[in-house]
Amino acid sequence: MFVTANEHAGKAVGEVHRNLYGLTDLRFVKAPEEFESLSVLDCVFLALPHGQALEIAPRLPTGVKVVDLSGDFRLNDADEFREHYGREHTAVELQREFVYGLTEFNREEVKNARLVSNPGCFATATLLGLGPLAASGALKGRVVVDAKTGSSGSGAKPAANTHHPQRSNSFYAYKPFTHQHLPEIEQALRGVGAGGRWSSELVFMTHSLPVSRGIFASIYAELNEELTAEQLKEMYADFYRGSFFVRLVSGSPDINWVKMTNFCDIGFAARGRQVAVFSALDNLVKGASGQAVQNMNLMFGLEERTGLLLVGGNP
Amino acid sequence: MFVTANEHAGKAVGEVHRNLYGLTDLRFVKAPEEFESLSVLDCVFLALPHGQALEIAPRLPTGVKVVDLSGDFRLNDADEFREHYGREHTAVELQREFVYGLTEFNREEVKNARLVSNPGCFATATLLGLGPLAASGALKGRVVVDAKTGSSGSGAKPAANTHHPQRSNSFYAYKPFTHQHLPEIEQALRGVGAGGRWSSELVFMTHSLPVSRGIFASIYAELNEELTAEQLKEMYADFYRGSFFVRLVSGSPDINWVKMTNFCDIGFAARGRQVAVFSALDNLVKGASGQAVQNMNLMFGLEERTGLLLVGGNP
């Protein structure tokens, strides 16, 4: 087992991520230059800036399973990829082998996958909150998703939008209508459940919360017929039967109850044919690393929860 | 001039609100028992729990001007009042004399008013953000308003939802579809501009932000025809010409730039016929006391900005 980070090569993991001090003897190493020797590995997690997995994945030995956390292999359509990521997709063939690792939608496919593309954090929150309705064919008119994220979603590198004097106590919208998670959301909605029932217009808006972790999506939909919040909850309970990490709650979820965990909490409200679904998760766990481990567990025949029974709360 | 607060009677204002220490010699006094002697006053601000102004306003000498910050005199319809405030409206006659003090909508009426009902904080943010579109007749289909507020909106009394260990780092929805500001918003939208052009369904949802101050409303609307963000901005500039406290910004507003001020910042985004309008204000200033002073200025023929040229920022 090894973990790479060129900028930290040689340093102990616990020295860089000081919460891990004393919990691991791992040290960061440089990324390997040639990849043949990696055939001894069972699994590789790629957590790289967008574009780098495109270069690396095709060079990995074919016996190695891969979970890629970037956006490089999420989109089936090369044109959409070019439009949203600003580069050519140079591994179109390999992309077709990737399973979209939203575990709760694609559990069986993930079990049999060699290559898994881990969903984006906003996509996970939106899809888990909207999927059962999209699969039901009960939607009418456009769906509005008002999504909010904590600052850790912006990555580890300091920038103007994560400068503490600016970000603390702030709230604002960003990338209106154009967030790069939008196409993977629409692609997944078209395929959810039996597939083919999603035909709504999706209005997707991202905002910045003054917290470190957490995504909260407020999803507004109009239905063909009236449903109560309780009926919605039952519909979702059916859909998520056997999905430990989706918790259906009474009232609204709160990002504080899912932080540091792999849970996605979902709540409901309804007034006539207008419904609201709220989903909350930790962008770094269910929205990234936790879901990656969840997928790995399935890919290797392990119990899905292995290593993921984490207790959250507001620290 | 005097300021009442029964629980603090006898204490210096600067002892209770310690930011004011050294800036005023005022002391809190008990609320008067009989009101005839108040005829020496020019103006009374009522900032009381809902229901109390209902009792007091009818007893005030008729020569005194009143700005009421509660919800008691905002709704023209006594049935709606009963439904949302859970009590009978016991001063229906007097209510008809009240002008709804959203200054930017009703500036001329406020100038001539003796009685002004100051809008709710959510209502102010929503109406300033949605009013020009509602007046334009350009809307099609339902409008979704996803509104978020800081904790000071819950009042000065400690409660479970403002308990710091719970509230800090949190985000959640509350009072889904049922917030008591909804009827005053719909009432004002029906009357804005020439009036009568608003006929959309309004989906209104309130959320709690882990900050002390600030309201941010994300307003999602569909138009009859495509408009760019720039064209929207021009439409709003026309509507708000002469309204110093509405600032039209490029991109998204941020609650940090309006805190401690009487400004409401409004920004725009558009994709085809889908548009988003963002409005941000300080719930305690433009959403309450600042707007009350703004209205008082007009009621007494003073310059609208008197006492309100405040510089905000992120403290």
Add this chain to the structure above:
Amino acid sequence: MFVTANEHAGKAVGEVHRNLYGLTDLRFVKAPEEFESLSVLDCVFLALPHGQALEIAPRLPTGVKVVDLSGDFRLNDADEFREHYGREHTAVELQREFVYGLTEFNREEVKNARLVSNPGCFATATLLGLGPLAASGALKGRVVVDAKTGSSGSGAKPAANTHHPQRSNSFYAYKPFTHQHLPEIEQALRGVGAGGRWSSELVFMTHSLPVSRGIFASIYAELNEELTAEQLKEMYADFYRGSFFVRLVSGSPDINWVKMTNFCDIGFAARGRQVAVFSALDNLVKGASGQAVQNMNLMFGLEERTGLLLVGGNP
């Protein structure tokens, strides 16, 4: 196994502490009225307002081991108890059987104890940071401890000092020179190591941080002779050999790296004979429940870390 909470009796634990939803089927029950039937239990944790354990502990069956998290059984001196807790100590005999459960100071005594009194959160941070110096006899002159705590230290009940609009972004001192943890700190310092070497005056000051969790103590001491930060670290490494939950760090600790964990991180600085020791922990874990479990583990011959290998970080 059962968990009591009179105000929540009948409710699921996961309904009250929503981070635990889905992780346990436990429900809160009423506290038992008679205690003889409790003899089937191995261990009781008492986490009650100060004064209640005084009533309950003497009535528990003598075969049951007890960890009390309140201040009721921490002080050996009944006069000091009266002075700081404002009530008579009504179980002086039983108190003598209690071991002070600062695990790292009293590991062997805890292993053999039936009754353990879990230290206060401030006391834990201060004692772990100051103990090795106190035991060394190297101190000269008074010691100043400037301690800061998050809001969760004030308990679950909303109050003025935890009202979010007041507490967020705030910083202030409270209970100057008089915090009730002071006597247990002084008592433990007199006994640490070989005992009897502590004779310094202790200046102890508590402050409120605008975070939910975390205690940070800055300890200022003057030594008989110069020591570098590195030499201090070595002295502490000797003292804490075998103590997994004390991590000696380079530079300053940060409350973010210990939150949600049972670690206490300690760092050092020195200039001539002036030294500073910094200690950081999570007041709810190492400062309360985590240390209680750590003590229970020892009392039952379990590995000290059982159930406590928690990964922290800033959520």
Add this chain to the structure above:
Amino acid sequence: MFVTANEHAGKAVGEVHRNLYGLTDLRFVKAPEEFESLSVLDCVFLALPHGQALEIAPRLPTGVKVVDLSGDFRLNDADEFREHYGREHTAVELQREFVYGLTEFNREEVKNARLVSNPGCFATATLLGLGPLAASGALKGRVVVDAKTGSSGSGAKPAANTHHPQRSNSFYAYKPFTHQHLPEIEQALRGVGAGGRWSSELVFMTHSLPVSRGIFASIYAELNEELTAEQLKEMYADFYRGSFFVRLVSGSPDINWVKMTNFCDIGFAARGRQVAVFSALDNLVKGASGQAVQNMNLMFGLEERTGLLLVGGNP
């Protein structure tokens, strides 16, 4: 009047500092290349990275008054300057003309000054809190100053220590014993009051608070004789008579009550001969720009409070 900022040259001030949008038509211009034409100015504020005022101040026309907010002209001793700022002092002659602009210590000197060196933020908080005791000659033994600052003290440029995911909810010490404000504090203490009474060792420690603004200094001193908190307050009231911006409070100050203002709030606690003095201010106002304006007011014979009657509070 003009304001320079090379990186923002051409932009409106209200576009860069969006809280000022609508309040000023000023635009940033490039810094002038030659300075002779500046003789038309009355006053120049220099707010530059350390080292740049050293180059500029000697080139300014001698008729122009100057307030420098950097550390370049605060230290009388060129050796200390070299040690703490890592560069030669290249304007030693000019430095002798500078008055140290801690207004409350040097009001008369400032009135007559052409050149004023504005104190550092930590220095202001520490000196205002410690000055009266230092002047009294009542101190015995070392003084410990435990100071904490918000993130805006680190400047406008994003950096690791102001990266929001790291800084939010954090607390840690930094630059232990070595902060560059230490020498200006000691220099000012030696001269305060009649001068010459300060002979204590000063232990000075800086910490990072997870707020944007605010400095809080906890000052621990031992006295020659016992004084109550009330007696301390009287001593300070004498010292600060006529100093509007120092507010002596009961109990502890709170950074929330001074934010966005030019006030420094000071509180007291005592136990026998041990005393604690707490001072709180806004590092960007009384700790920087506000004090600069306060000094300018005096330098031009204006009322000291002109432009500085700001109402603070927790936004």
